[in-house]
Amino acid sequence: MTAAIAAPRHVRADLVRIASWIDPRSRVLDLGCGDGTLLAYLQNNKDVVGAGVELNDDHVIAAVRRGVQVIQQNLEEGLALFDDQQFDTVVLSQTLQSMHHTEHILREMARVAHYGIVSFPNFGYWPHGWSILSGRMPVTGEMPYQWYDTPNIHLCTLKDFEDLAASLNLRITHLATFNGDREIKVLPGWRSTLAVYRFESPNK
Amino acid sequence: MAELFAPEHSAPDISPIAATVAPAQTQAPLPAGSVGVVSPQYIAFNEPLRLTSGQVLPEYVLAVETYGTLNAERSNAVLICHALNASHHVAGISSDNPKDIGWWDNMVGPGKAVDTDRFFVIGVNNIGSCFGSTGPASINPATGEPWGAAFPMLTVEDWVQAQARLADYFGIRKLAAVMGGSLGGMQALSWAITCPDRVAHCIVIASTPRLSAQNIGFNEVARRSIISDPDFCGGDYYAHGKVPRHGLAVARMVGHITYLSDDDMAVKFGRTQRSPNGNGDFHYGYDVEFEVESYLRYQGEKFSTYFDANTYLLITRALDYFDPARGHGGDLARALEPVSADVLLVSFSTDWRFPPARSREIVRALLKNKRPVTYAEIDAPHGHDAFLLDDRRYHAVIQGYYDRIAAKLALPERSQTTGVLA
Numbered sequence: 001m002t003a004a005i006a007a008p009r010h011v012r013a014d015l016v017r018i019a020s021w022i023d024p025r026s027r028v029l030d031l032g033c034g035d036g037t038l039l040a041y042l043q044n045n046k047d048v049v050g051a052g053v054e055l056n057d058d059h060v061i062a063a064v065r066r067g068v069q070v071i072q073q074n075l076e077e078g079l080a081l082f083d084d085q086q087f088d089t090v091v092l093s094q095t096l097q098s099m100h101h102t103e104h105i106l107r108e109m110a111r112v113a114h115y116g117i118v119s120f121p122n123f124g125y126w127p128h129g130w131s132i133l134s135g136r137m138p139v140t141g142e143m144p145y146q147w148y149d150t151p152n153i154h155l156c157t158l159k160d161f162e163d164l165a166a167s168l169n170l171r172i173t174h175l176a177t178f179n180g181d182r183e184i185k186v187l188p189g190w191r192s193t194l195a196v197y198r199f200e201s202p203n204k
Numbered sequence: 205m206a207e208l209f210a211p212e213h214s215a216p217d218i219s220p221i222a223a224t225v226a227p228a229q230t231q232a233p234l235p236a237g238s239v240g241v242v243s244p245q246y247i248a249f250n251e252p253l254r255l256t257s258g259q260v261l262p263e264y265v266l267a268v269e270t271y272g273t274l275n276a277e278r279s280n281a282v283l284i285c286h287a288l289n290a291s292h293h294v295a296g297i298s299s300d301n302p303k304d305i306g307w308w309d310n311m312v313g314p315g316k317a318v319d320t321d322r323f324f325v326i327g328v329n330n331i332g333s334c335f336g337s338t339g340p341a342s343i344n345p346a347t348g349e350p351w352g353a354a355f356p357m358l359t360v361e362d363w364v365q366a367q368a369r370l371a372d373y374f375g376i377r378k379l380a381a382v383m384g385g386s387l388g389g390m391q392a393l394s395w396a397i398t399c400p401d402r403v404a405h406c407i408v409i410a411s412t413p414r415l416s417a418q419n420i421g422f423n424e425v426a427r428r429s430i431i432s433d434p435d436f437c438g439g440d441y442y443a444h445g446k447v448p449r450h451g452l453a454v455a456r457m458v459g460h461i462t463y464l465s466d467d468d469m470a471v472k473f474g475r476t477q478r479s480p481n482g483n484g485d486f487h488y489g490y491d492v493e494f495e496v497e498s499y500l501r502y503q504g505e506k507f508s509t510y511f512d513a514n515t516y517l518l519i520t521r522a523l524d525y526f527d528p529a530r531g532h533g534g535d536l537a538r539a540l541e542p543v544s545a546d547v548l549l550v551s552f553s554t555d556w557r558f559p560p561a562r563s564r565e566i567v568r569a570l571l572k573n574k575r576p577v578t579y580a581e582i583d584a585p586h587g588h589d590a591f592l593l594d595d596r597r598y599h600a601v602i603q604g605y606y607d608r609i610a611a612k613l614a615l616p617e618r619s620q621t622t623g624v625l626a
Contacts, residue, residue, distance in 0.1 A: 027574075051571070057597045060580055064548075064604040067611075071567060071579045081568045 011041050013181040014196050018091060018117050021174055021198045022046060026088035029053070029113060031075055031105075032095035036063030043068070051087075053079075076100055079108040085203060087113040094142075094194070096120045098151040106168055110201035116170065119196040122177070124157030126190040141180065142193040158189045165199055174198035234297075237313040237622025239271040239320055242296035242306070244329075244336055249369055253331070256525075259356035262345060266370055267292045267329040267336030271312065272320035274374065279613050281324045281376045283367060284308065285384030285391035288459070288519050289511060291335035294327035295320075310594055315622030317603040322615045323380065328370055330363045332518040340514035341442060353439025358518055360387070360526045364394045368402065380609055383407035385591035386558065387519070390526045393566070396545040397528055405609055406545040407602070410555055410591040412562035413536050413569075414527040419557065422462055423520040426455035430513045439514055452513045453504030460503050465554035465587030469496060537569040546576045548605050550598060552590040553583045578605065599624040 011019075015038050022028055024046045030039050033052025036059075042048040052070045054060050063070035071081065076099065090113035092105065097120045099105050109116040121142035128138035137147040145152065156164075158177075165172055177184045177192030184192040234240055244267045253261040269292045274281060284294045286307070295312040298304035312318045312325055329337040332355065340355035347354075371379060382392040382403050389411025396406040415423070430436060433451030437444045464472075473496035481487065492498045532538040547570055551563035560581050570577040580601040584590040590598070603625060607618060 049574070051577075057582075061597065061600045061604055064578060064580075064601055065607065067608050069576050069578050071577070072581045073579075081564060081571060083572050086571065 011037065013183060014119055014176070014178050014194055015041065015093070017176045017178075017183070017196060018093065018119070019046065021115075021117060022048060022089050024048070027086070029082065029087040029090040031079075031090060031092045031109070033059075033063060033068065033070060035059050036066040036068030036070060038091065038093065039063070039068045040066045075105065078104065079112050082112040084111055085114060085201075089113055089115045089117060091117045093117075093119045094121070097154050097156070099154065102154050103164070103168065106164070106170065110168070110170060110199075110203055114201055114204040115173070115198060116201065117196065117198045118161075119194060120156065120161070121152070122158060122189070122192050122195045123155040124159070124189050125179075125193050140193065158192075158195050161195065161197065165197070169202040170199040171202070172197055172199050232302075236626065237315050237620075238309070239296035239306075239313050241299050241302075242269050242271070242293070243299040244269050244292055246336060247370065247373055249366070249373075251369070253362065253366060253369075255356050255362045256359040257357045261331065261338070261356055264331050264338035264366065265336070265342075266331070266338075266366065268370065269293055269296070269306075269327040271295055271325045271327075272314075272323055274324040274376070275615075278374070278376050279378070279380060280322060280615055281326060281371070281374065281379050282318060283326050283328065283371070283379050283382045283395075284312065284318075285363075285367070285382065285388035286327070286330065286333075287384070287386040287388045288516075288523070289507070290388075291333065292327040292329040292337075293335070294325065308592065310592075310623055311599070311602065313623060315618070315620035315626070317599045317623065317625070318383070318606055319603075319610070319618055321619055322610050323606070326370070326374070328367055330358075330519075331366050332358045332363075332515060332522075334512035334515040339512065340439070340518065341512050350440075350442040352442055352514065355514065355518065358522050360390045360394045360522055361398060363391055363522070364398055367391070367395070368399055371402065377402065379403050380613060381405040381407055381606070383409070384411070385409040386411055386588065387523055387526075390523075393547075394526075394528065396543045396547065397540060398542075400542045400544045403545045404612075405605075406543070406547045407550075407605070408547065408563070408566065409550045410552055410558055410563075410588055411549075411566075412558040413529060413539075413566055414562075415524055420524050422458055423524055426458050426520055427517050429454040429458070430517060433513075436513065439517075441513070447508070448513045449505075449508040452511060452516060453501070453508040455504075455513075455516055456507040456511075457500040457504040460500060462557045463588045465556065465585060467554065468586050468589075471585075472496075473499060536565055537572040540566070540569045540573055540575070543570065543573070543575055547578070548601075549577065549579045550591070550601060551579075551581050552587070552598075553581060554585055555588045555590065557588040594624045596624060 028048045028050045030052040033054050039050040039052050053073050055074050060070050060072045090109045131138040176196045177188035178194040246265050248265050250263050290307040293306045295306035295309045314321045329335045331337050332339050340351045344351045382395040384392045389408035392406050392408050395403045430451035433448035435446040436448040476495040478492045478498045528539040529536040549563045551560040567579045582598045584595050
C-alpha cells in the first residue's frame with residue numbers, strides 16, 4: 001500500500017476547465033468533493049488552499065489519503081460551517097441535480113465564496129427529447145439511472161439554470177459544455193451532456 | 205493491579221531513549237500487530253510545576269510507556285493522551301499481567317493505524333492519576349503523608365505543561381502528532397493552542413471545546429457520590445485505611461451510562477431480566493432485576509477496586525474547567541488563533557456525551573482562522589465509547605492521516621497492515 005496517492009494521471013475535461021477558472025494560490029471549497037480528485041489536482045497544479053465537503057465514508061477516506069482537507073457533512077444541511085465570503089471559489093460538480101434544496105445551496109454558495117462553479121447534466125441533450133417522444137425517460141452516459149432509482153431529482157436545461165441564476169442575482173461569467181471528454185461549442189443546448197457554469201456572487 | 209500506587213517509589217528509569225518493549229519471551233506467540241510485552245518507565249521531574257490554579261507541584265513522577273524507535277532527527281514522535289480512566293499503558297501486553305492489554309491496542313502497534321514500525325509513540329500517565337504518576341495517593345514530600353485532599357487541583361493545560369517537559373526529556377522539539385480521544389482530545393487541542401510550535405498534527409477524537417451544563421451535571425453527580433461516601437473521610441481516606449468504594453462505584457455507573465448510546469444499551473440489555481423467577485416474574489424488590497443493572501453494578505465494583513476516588517474527582521473537575529474560549533469572551537476562533545498544527549477531528553453520530561456538534565464548533569473555528577482541518581463524522585452506533593472500538597471507517601481515516609504524516613516527514617512507507625484494517 002502506498003502512503004500517498006499521487007495526483008491522478010487523467011483528469012476529466014470538465015475538471016480541467018473548472019481548474020482553468022480558478023486563480024493560483026486562491027482558496028477553493030469543493031462541495032461533494034468525492035475522493036478529492038479535483039482538489040488534489042488544484043493543490044498540485046495551482047497551489048490552491050482547498051477544502052472539500054463530502055458525505056460518503058469511502059470518499060472521505062480516499063480524500064484524506066490524497067492529503068485533501070475534507071469535511072464530512074451532508075450538503076443538504078447547508079454550509080453553516082463556513083463564514084461569509086471565506087473562499088475565492090466554491091465548486092459544486094455534478095451534484096446540483098440531486099439536491100433537494102437547489103435554490104438554497106446556490107444562495108449558500110454565493111454567501112461563502114466570491115465565485116461559484118456549478119456543473120450538471122444537461123437535460124436538453126437532444127437524444128433525451130427523442131427518448132421522451134418514443135415514450136421513455138432518457139437513460140444516458142451522464143444520467144445512467146432508471147426513473148425509479150435515480151438520485152437526480154432536479155434536472156434542468158441550460159436555459160432553465162440561467163433563469164434560476166438570474167433570479168438569484170448570480171451573474172454568469174463563463175459557460176463550458178461537454179459531451180464526454182469533448183467540448184461542445186456549436187448548439188450546446190442540444191448537443192452537450194454536461195454544462196459547467198461559473199458565476200459571480202452578488203455579495204462579492 | 206495491586207501495586208498501582210507503589211511504582212512511584214521505585215527509582216525513575218532515565219536510561220537513554222529506547223523502546224520500552226521487551227523482547228517477547230512468553231511461550232504464546234504475539235498477536236499480529238502487537239507491540240509486545242511492555243513495561244513502564246518512571247521519570248522524575250524536580251523542577252516545580254506552576255499550575256493554573258496558582259498552586260505549585262514541587263516535584264513529580266510521570267509513568268511512561270513508549271513503542272517504536274525515535275529516529276535520528278527525533279521527528280517521528282507521537283504523544284497519546286489518555287481520558288478519564290486510562291493510563292500510559294496504551295498498547296501491548298503488560299509485563300506484570302499478561303491479561304492487561306493497552307487501552308488503545310487496536311489503534312497503536314506495528315502495521316496498525318498508528319504504525320509503530322515508523323512512529324515513536326509515547327503513552328503518558330497524567331499527574332493526578334493513579335497508575336504510577338504522582339497523584340493524590342502519592343507521598344507529599346512536605347508531610348511524608350499521602351497528599352489526599354491536599355493534592356492541588358489540575359487543569360488540562362497543567363497536564364500539557366507536564367507532557368511538554370516529557371517531550372523535552374526525550375529531546376523532542378516538535379511532535380509529529382498529539383492524539384487523544386475525549387479528555388485526551390482536549391489535551392491534544394490544548395497542545396495545539398499552548399505549544400503551537402511543538403506540534404505538527406493534532407488529532408482530536410470524540411471531544412469538545414467545553415463541557416455542557418449536562419456534562420458538568422453528570423460529573424457533579426459522580427463527585428457527590430464519592431464525597432458523600434462515609435469512607436471518603438474528606439479525601440484523606442488513605443490515612444484512615446479506608447476506600448470510598450461505594451461512592452466510586454456509583455460514580456462509575458453514572459459515567460458509564462454516558463459512554464453508551466440509548467440504542468446500544470437497548471441492543472445490549474433491552475429489558476432483559478437477570479434471573480427471573482421460574483414463571484418469568486419479577487422479584488419485586490431492589491436487588492438486581494434487569495441485566496443492565498447487573499452490568500452497571502459489575503462495572504462500578506470492578507472500577508472501584510483499581511481506581512482512586514480522589515483521582516476521579518480531580519479529573520472530572522479538570523474536564524469541567526476546560527474551556528479555551530473562556531479567556532476570549534467565548535470566541536473559540538480567537539482562542540484557536542495560535543494553532544498552527546494541521547488538525548484532524550473525528551466524532552461519532554451517536555455520541556451524546558460529546559456529540560458531533562461540539563466537534564463541528566472546532567472545525568468551524570479552525571476554518572474561520574484559515575487553518576488546515578479535516579473532519580470525519582462516523583455514523584457508528586456505540587456512543588462515546590466508539591472511539592475505543594473497532595470501526596473500519598474510523599481506523600481507515602486515522603491510518604490515512606498518519607500515512608500522510610509519514611509521507612510529509614519522509615518516513616518509510618507502511619510495510620504491513622494489521623489490526624482492524626488487516
